[in-house]
Every structure is written in structure tokens, then in C-alpha cells.
Amino acid sequence: MRLSQYLLPTLKENPAEAQIASHRLMLRAGLIRQEAAGIYAWLPLGLRVLRKVERIVREEMDRAGAVELLMPTLQLAELWRESGRYDAYGPEMLRIVDRHERELLYGPTNEEMITEIFRGYVHSYRSLPLTLYQVQWKFRDEQRPRFGVMRGREFLMKDGYSFDLDEASARRSYQRMFVAYLRMFARMGLRAIPMRAETGPIGGDLSHEFIVLAQTGESAVYCDQALLELPVPGADVDYGGELDALIAPWTAPYAATEDVHDAARFECEVPLERRVLARGIEVGQIFYYGTKYSLPMKALVTGPDGVERPVHGGCYGVGVSRLLGAIIEACHDEQGIVWPEAVAPYRVGLVNLKVGDARSDAACAAIQARLAQAGIEVLYDDTDERAGAKFAKMDLIGLPWQLIVGPRGLEAGTVELKQRAGGERRELSVEAALAALGAAP
Numbered sequence: 524m525r526l527s528q529y530l531l532p533t534l535k536e537n538p539a540e541a542q543i544a545s546h547r548l549m550l551r552a553g554l555i556r557q558e559a560a561g562i563y564a565w566l567p568l569g570l571r572v573l574r575k576v577e578r579i580v581r582e583e584m585d586r587a588g589a590v591e592l593l594m595p596t597l598q599l600a601e602l603w604r605e606s607g608r609y610d611a612y613g614p615e616m617l618r619i620v621d622r623h624e625r626e627l628l629y630g631p632t633n634e635e636m637i638t639e640i641f642r643g644y645v646h647s648y649r650s651l652p653l654t655l656y657q658v659q660w661k662f663r664d665e666q667r668p669r670f671g672v673m674r675g676r677e678f679l680m681k682d683g684y685s686f687d688l689d690e691a692s693a694r695r696s697y698q699r700m701f702v703a704y705l706r707m708f709a710r711m712g713l714r715a716i717p718m719r720a721e722t723g724p725i726g727g728d729l730s731h732e733f734i735v736l737a738q739t740g741e742s743a744v745y746c747d748q749a750l751l752e753l754p755v756p757g758a759d760v761d762y763g764g765e766l767d768a769l770i771a772p773w774t775a776p777y778a779a780t781e782d783v784h785d786a787a788r789f790e791c792e793v794p795l796e797r798r799v800l801a802r803g804i805e806v807g808q809i810f811y812y813g814t815k816y817s818l819p820m821k822a823l824v825t826g827p828d829g830v831e832r833p834v835h836g837g838c839y840g841v842g843v844s845r846l847l848g849a850i851i852e853a854c855h856d857e858q859g860i861v862w863p864e865a866v867a868p869y870r871v872g873l874v875n876l877k878v879g880d881a882r883s884d885a886a887c888a889a890i891q892a893r894l895a896q897a898g899i900e901v902l903y904d905d906t907d908e909r910a911g912a913k914f915a916k917m918d919l920i921g922l923p924w925q926l927i928v929g930p931r932g933l934e935a936g937t938v939e940l941k942q943r944a945g946g947e948r949r950e951l952s953v954e955a956a957l958a959a960l961g962a963a964p
């Protein structure tokens with residue numbers, strides 16, 4: 524992609540309304556634009572990152588055996604009256620009336636609708652377990668939308684829902700999602716720690732919030748240092764097998780958000796030098812809710828004994844759009860964003876220091892073609908800005924690699940390859956630089 528034909532509205536100054544680094548950098552790097560409080564347009568560069576995050580989420584959900592579908596953003600109020608939540612939900616729900624005076628709402632979550640879909644088709648234990656998920660926009664009329672995409676009103680969520688015959692089986696579905704979550708966040712370059720969270724009226728130990736530690740996080744969290752060092756399960760994890768042994772090291776050490784924190788237990792279980800008191804960003808939450816929806820909404824399945832019973836459910840949320848904020852909080856420096864390779868909008872930024880110089884233009888065109896051939900995504904700065912501004916922009920948008928091409932280097936037969944993380948620079952021949960990026964001759 525040529526920058527001269529792109530839309531990349533970067534800002535030199537810090538926008539006054541942004542209080543935290545990720546919000547500032549998302550605005551400055553031209554990733555998002557605020558359209559109303561808590562409502563954002565995704566500009567081209569931001570959309571590319573959003574799509575990459577989505578892709579990782581989907582790959583790990585699919586690997587764990589979940590099945591994707593897509594539900595509408597608008598839902599009938601009637602459906603929410605069945606579960607009793609229409610009145611209970613309060614002012615966070617955006618309620619809409621259509622031209623026929625039918626009451627609709629913009630979905631803040633989808634337990635009712637997925638239960639309605641499930642009960643329309645599934646009636647036997649033979650079809651279980653079943654985990655369905657979607658990646659869809661949600662609307663919650665938050666009292667205080669803030670920190671950009673961290674707490675928006677319209678935001679993108681991956682929401683998954685499991686269906687099982689009984690609690691024991693539901694526990695296994697929960698465990699599969701637990702492992703999938705560990706993997707997906709790690710693939711994005713994040714360490715997300717599962718922490719015990721409020722379970723509501725059902726009780727039990729089956730709710731975890733996945734928390735990324737960050738000074739700007741909204742909640743206070745407490746955990747054992749051991750959780751910061753645990754290796755994440757590999758891609759070869761057997762989701763059909765027993766997951767207890769994989770999960771135990773993650774659930775045994777103390778980890779709790781402020782809502783469920785027990786100071787006495789914390790101090791008793793965790794030696795002083797391993798106590799982590801920090802702030803965190805909730806990037807996901809998983810939850811077993813049993814028959815909370817299936818009972819009132821009559822989602823019944825027949826067991827092997829021929830007896831009908833309400834299906835056992837769990838829900839599994841990931842804040843897809845919030846994740847961009849969380850990744851930037853974890854991966855930035857004074858100059859700007861430092862994208863992890865897996866979610867970077869482009870892998871390479873190609874900088875032409877002297878547009879209009881025949882030799883530089885030709886070298887850049889050739890490099891761009893070679894990178895494209897190798898399937899390496901490249902953003903080519905072919906604008907006539909001065910070098911300093913180009914460097915600052917590249918650092919700000921945080922692509923993992925910068926390939927800098929100018930007449931002086933070409934004279935000596937070299938280009939410069941800079942790694943954004945760490946800032947290491949190397950003078951290399953064009954061929955050596957291409958090889959370093961994985962574009963073989």
C-alpha cells in the first residue's frame with residue numbers, strides 16, 4: 524500500500540481529551556476517530572489491527588471446537604421479557620421503537636437470543652456439547668465512556684455460549700474456553716492472567732476474568748507472581764482430552780480482582796516477595812451460568828434416560844476492540860506504538876527518503892514488489908515529506924520493521940533496516956535486508 528494513496532491522519536500533538544497512553548496513541552496514529560461519546564469510526568490502519576485481533580480470536584475459538592455464527596445487533600424486547608432481564612437491565616440498554624411501534628433494543632449481550640436459537644433446533648443430548656460464538660458489535664450506554672476503546676458505548680465483542688447436558692460436562696466446556704483464552708491473548712503478545720471473579724447468584728468457582736496488568740487498568744487486582752511466569756499451553760493441546768492438569772497451575776495460585784479479593788487469604792497463601800498488587804484491564808471473562816436462561820426460556824434437552832431437562836449454559840466474552848487499547852498499553856514507548864508482529868497493521872514500513880529520485884523510486888518499487896511476492900505486508904511511504912517527519916510517523920504507527928531507502932545508501936549499495944522494538948539499525952544490501960525480512964530471492 525502506498526501512503527500517498529492512503530488515509531493515515533496522524534497527529535503531532537497529544538489530543539487534550541485523551542488521558543491514557545493507548546487512547547492518545549490510537550488518536551495520534553490515526554487508528555480511530557471519535558464520532559460521539561464512546562462511539563468510534565475505525566480508520567484504515569486501526570481496522571487492520573482490529574481484523575488481526577479478530578482472526579486470532581477466531582482461530583483459537585475454532586481450535587477449541589467452538590462454532591461461529593452471527594446474530595443481529597437489534598433484538599426484540601419480547602425476548603428479554605422471557606428471561607426477565609428487559610426491565611432489570613436498566614439505563615445501559617439502548618431501547619429503540621420501530622415504525623410499527625415494536626420495541627427493539629441494541630444488544631448489550633446475547634444470552635437470550637442464543638438460547639432462543641438453541642431451543643429452536645437442539646433437543647437431544649446427542650447434539651451436545653455445543654459451543655457457539657460470534658464476533659459482533661454491542662452497545663451499552665455506559666454512564667462514563669472513557670479511555671477511548673477501553674470503555675466505549677459501541678464496542679466489538681466476541682461472545683461465546685456453551686450448551687451441555689449437566690454441570691460436569693459444562694465444566695469441561697468451560698475449561699476448553701479457559702485454555703483457548705490463555706492461548707489467544709498470548710498470541711497477541713499479551714500476558715492475561717485468569718483471576719477469580721464474582722459469579723453472581725449461581726456461586727461456585729466457575730467465573731474468571733482475564734486481566735492484563737497495566738497501571739491504567741480500571742480495577743485493582745491481587746495475584747501470585749508465579750502466574751506471571753507460567754508457560755501458556757501450546758497449539759498441540761488436545762481439547763478432546765482431560766484439561767485438569769493443564770489448568771491447575773493457573774487456578775491454584777492466588778489471583779483475584781478487588782470485587783472478590785480476600786486480604787487474609789492473600790497474605791496467608793502468598794509469601795510477601797511473590798505478592799503482586801497491581802491494576803488491570805479486563806480483556807475477557809468466562810462464566811458458567813447453569814440453567815439461568817434455559818429454565819425461564821424453556822431450552823430443554825432429552826438425556827440418555829429419555830428425561831427432558833434444562834440445558835446448562837456458560838458464556839465467554841472477549842473485548843475485541845478493547846484489546847487494541849490493552850495491547851498498546853503494554854506495547855509502546857516515548858515515540859509511539861510498538862506493535863507485536865502478530866497484530867501489526869503492516870509488517871514493514873518502507874521509507875523512500877527522496878521521492879522523485881529515479882534510483883530511490885526504482886529501488887523502492889522493486890522492494891515493494893518483492894515483499895508483496897513473499898506475502899509480506901508493506902506500507903510504502905512514497906510521500907514527499909521530509910525525512911525527519913517520515914521517521915517520526917513510522918515510529919508513531921509502530922510497524923515492526925522499517926526499511927529505509929535513500930540515494931546516499933544506494934550509492935554505497937545499502938539500505939537501512941530498523942527494528943521498531945529496541946530500535947536496532949543495520950546497514951544491509953537490498954538482498955540481505957529482504958532476506959532478513961523473509962523474502963527469499
Ligand SMILES: Nc1ncnc2c1ncn2[C@@H]1O[C@H](COP(=O)(O)OP(=O)(O)O)[C@@H](O)[C@H]1O
Nearest residue numbers: 672673674675678805806807808840841842845
Ligand atoms: N464498555 C465496554 N467497552 C469495551 N469493551 C467492553 C466494554 N464492556 C465490556 N467490554 C469487554 O467485553 C468483555 C465481556 O463483557 P462483560 O464481562 O459482559 O462486561 P462487564 O465486565 O463490563 O460486565 C469484557 O471482558 C470486556 O473486555
Ligand SMILES: [Mg+2]
Nearest residue numbers: 732805807808
Ligand atoms: Mg466482565
